[in-house]
Amino acid sequence: MNPIPWTYVRAELGREPLAAMGLGAGLFGAISILGTCWAVPRLPEGVLTVLSLSLAVEGLPALVLVNTLLAVWFVAYFVGAVVVLRAIPAPRAEGGLDILLVKPVPPAVFVWSRILPALGLSAAVGLALSVTQVIGLWGFLGADLSIASVLGIGLTTVAIAIAQLGALTALTARTTELAGALGVAIAVFMAPMTPTSVFIYRPDLFPAEGVGRTLFVMPTNLIVHSGVITWAWPVVMIVGVGLAALGLAWAARRVVVG
Amino acid sequence: MSAAVSNVVSNPLLSPTLWWLELGRRLHERKTKGLAFLYLGALLAAPTLLEKPPPHLLAAVQSWFGGDDPFGLFMYVWTDLAMNKLAVLTGVAMGAGVLVEERADRSLILFMTKPVTPAGLYVLRVGSAVLATAGLYLITQLIGLALFSAQIDGFKPLAFSISGLVHVWAPIFATCLSALCAVAIGRQLGAALVSVLVLFSLVGGAFLGVYNPAWADVLAFNPFTQSVAGVTHLQSQSFGTLTGPVVGLIVLNLTLLAIGARLARRIEP
Numbered sequence: 001m002n003p004i005p006w007t008y009v010r011a012e013l014g015r016e017p018l019a020a021m022g023l024g025a026g027l028f029g030a031i032s033i034l035g036t037c038w039a040v041p042r043l044p045e046g047v048l049t050v051l052s053l054s055l056a057v058e059g060l061p062a063l064v065l066v067n068t069l070l071a072v073w074f075v076a077y078f079v080g081a082v083v084v085l086r087a088i089p090a091p092r093a094e095g096g097l098d099i100l101l102v103k104p105v106p107p108a109v110f111v112w113s114r115i116l117p118a119l120g121l122s123a124a125v126g127l128a129l130s131v132t133q134v135i136g137l138w139g140f141l142g143a144d145l146s147i148a149s150v151l152g153i154g155l156t157t158v159a160i161a162i163a164q165l166g167a168l169t170a171l172t173a174r175t176t177e178l179a180g181a182l183g184v185a186i187a188v189f190m191a192p193m194t195p196t197s198v199f200i201y202r203p204d205l206f207p208a209e210g211v212g213r214t215l216f217v218m219p220t221n222l223i224v225h226s227g228v229i230t231w232a233w234p235v236v237m238i239v240g241v242g243l244a245a246l247g248l249a250w251a252a253r254r255v256v257v258g
Numbered sequence: 259m260s261a262a263v264s265n266v267v268s269n270p271l272l273s274p275t276l277w278w279l280e281l282g283r284r285l286h287e288r289k290t291k292g293l294a295f296l297y298l299g300a301l302l303a304a305p306t307l308l309e310k311p312p313p314h315l316l317a318a319v320q321s322w323f324g325g326d327d328p329f330g331l332f333m334y335v336w337t338d339l340a341m342n343k344l345a346v347l348t349g350v351a352m353g354a355g356v357l358v359e360e361r362a363d364r365s366l367i368l369f370m371t372k373p374v375t376p377a378g379l380y381v382l383r384v385g386s387a388v389l390a391t392a393g394l395y396l397i398t399q400l401i402g403l404a405l406f407s408a409q410i411d412g413f414k415p416l417a418f419s420i421s422g423l424v425h426v427w428a429p430i431f432a433t434c435l436s437a438l439c440a441v442a443i444g445r446q447l448g449a450a451l452v453s454v455l456v457l458f459s460l461v462g463g464a465f466l467g468v469y470n471p472a473w474a475d476v477l478a479f480n481p482f483t484q485s486v487a488g489v490t491h492l493q494s495q496s497f498g499t500l501t502g503p504v505v506g507l508i509v510l511n512l513t514l515l516a517i518g519a520r521l522a523r524r525i526e527p
Contacts, residue, residue, distance in 0.1 A: 047469045050318040179289050201307045
């Protein structure tokens with residue numbers, strides 16, 4: 001086993017303007033979250049009732065939280081996805097990846113040092129947006145909804161986004177077209193959301209209340225388990241990072257073609 | 259004067275052969291085939307999704323769009339859940355690579371040695387993207403017309419067709435906006451990210467004015483809100499309520515095309 005080329009790793013970690021990307025995406029996410037916190041309570045009563053019945057969550061605080069979660073998830077995923085796509089599929093599409101891969105750097109080191117910034121950026125933006133959720137929901141916090149459960153639900157969503165980024169890395173490790181990789185990125189984002197969309201229109205297809213249903217209708221339904229998620233989110237985060245690591249390991253095996 | 263006339267006449271953009279070849283290239287791209295697959299999926303999934311709608315949803319949709327049959331719910335789901343989301347995907351896939359993709363695969367330098375300006379090439383690429391987008395959408399609507407007439411109880415073919423002719427301008431808008439982002443930002447991924455963020459935000463608010471009529475006037479600027487006029491005016495689809503949105507969307511798209519063509523010269527091969 002060759003020693004890890006740290007100079008190379010350091011150069012790779014610093015190649016993306018992570019601070020600017022994080023700030024831009026974070027600002028967009030924060031505005032969406034605070035806007036949602038303002039808008040949802042102002043919807044007519046009837047609309048809130050339908051929303052509540054459709055998503056199987058009760059109470060205004062829960063409804064506001066569910067709607068802001070989408071922004072946390074969306075921004076945390078896509079800001080990382082851009083870094084992932086610029087790491088492997090973009091240089092491959094431009095024909096520059098071969099030169100990178102003939103360097104005396106093991107594929108695993110190459111993949112990890114290029115993708116770790118994506119996961120870190122996603123986690124940092126996700127954490128900032130989870131805190132923004134607490135700020136936006138400040139007026140709703142109370143017995144039903146604590147700071148710890150808002151943060152826990154937010155970070156569980158970020159864990160899902162990180163696992164998705166690992167999957168995206170593996171699935172696009174051999175893509176030769178950037179547009180194709182982009183399509184995969186959107187598909188990976190939408191895949192876990194599809195059951196929720198189906199749930200709204202065909203609740204009869206899903207198991208009755210409980211963990212079984214939550215697994216399908218995540219992260220919307222996490223609020224139902226806010227008691228558990230308050231302490232269980234670190235476990236979910238470890239699982240999420242673990243899944244991402246599996247994705248990266250698989251990507252390292254696929255990235256060198258032939 | 260005669261020089262000007264001959265310049266216009268010899269403009270390669272006026273050649274039907276060029277457009278035919280360009281459109282052929284578009285249709286053979288893998289992303290076009292992938293999108294066609296997704297549109298087909300929407301056609302097959304919609305009836306299953308609406309087989310047993312929960313009563314609270316049915317009642318809500320009827321209070322928003324009027325009428326007492328489940329057709330309003332069908333139109334809402336078909337337009338918002340299926341076609342609005344596909345509009346965003348189509349727009350980003352078709353538009354976000356205009357000129358920057360050609361630069362990345364180094365074919366732009368080759369095009370620039372031909373008698374076509376960057377603006378002309380932009381119009382050609384966006385034009386073929388718009389044609390392919392409209393083609394995918396309208397063919398889906400045609401298949402839907404036949405399929406849903408047989409599968410959906412109380413299906414209204416005319417209202418469905420008219421609504422589709424208004425809403426087809428939504429994916430066209432998404433394509434024109436993504437293409438504008440591509441030449442304005444100059445990088446395919448940055449442009450795609452901005453398009454995805456902006457388009458998904460707009461699409462999420464398409465029906466917000468229906469949910470809360472107090473906001474309807476403020477939210478009327480949203481092109482997606484205009485494009486669903488066939489659904490929001492389902493009971494009173496008239497020439498008057500639908501022409502405005504269509505004309506507005508055509509003007510908007512032409513404006514986006516013109517700005518993009520102007521910015522296209524900034525893309526260095």
